[in-house]
Amino acid sequence: MFLEIEKINKYYGEGENRNHVLKDVTTGVEKGKICVLLGPSGSGKSTLLNIIGGIDEADGGNIIIDGAKLEDMKEKQLSLYRRKHLGYVFQMYNLIPNLTVKENIEVGAYLSDSPLDLNELLNTLGLWEHKDKLPNQLSGGQQQRTAIGRAIVKNPDILICDEPTGALDYNTSKEILQLIEKVNKQYGNTIIIVTHNDAIKNMADKVVHLHDGRIRKEYDNENKIPAEQLEW
């Protein structure tokens, strides 16, 4: 298993306010697969994603990526690991306002020894004709495409997406999901998507349902459909 999640526990708060938000979460994702993580608000999805991404620390358990245990890494090693092997896409695009589309994506390329070809990527992203625009000259979908470009240009092993379509309308959401699918096919990255949107599970290879900090259900999706055909 490429990504192994072993008995992850996480608590927030102290004393009476101590909140056990992840309870012995164990699962895994094969290399190059798309995993969709679903669950009601507060079930622990983002917390788990942040622990997988090395942004937050677990109170117990292990995250193992391609045989490397995140817990065993010192802070400096971990930050290097994050930089090289993980890409992040959030609901908010967090682009740098005074840099163009191309420059925003280049920021991600500087983090890698072997970045993807920028011009090819701009084409894949459908951003070629927008490459010299500033973020405030772009639609929400184009901004999210740019954010995906910044995350993917270093060709990370794992692309972590937290509600990537949360701020987008129906059609733009579908476009972004199609782009994520295309990136997965073209570059072979393992992708984890956290979402509230139940329909997105249909484009996944693997589906994990969290409920109150526990895995309630998980399965390999035998009837995967292309993002283009998703409906909600």
Ligand SMILES: Nc1ncnc2c1ncn2[C@@H]1O[C@H](COP(=O)(O)OP(=O)(O)OP(=O)(O)O)[C@@H](O)[C@H]1O
């Ligand atoms: N930094 C924090 N400090 C204290 N409690 C937190 C913190 N972050 C999250 N929590 C709590 O942990 C639980 C899980 O939160 P998390 O954001 O992981 O859920 P989620 O499933 O992603 O929810 P949503 O879908 O609403 O984003 C919630 O009860 C939340 O209030």
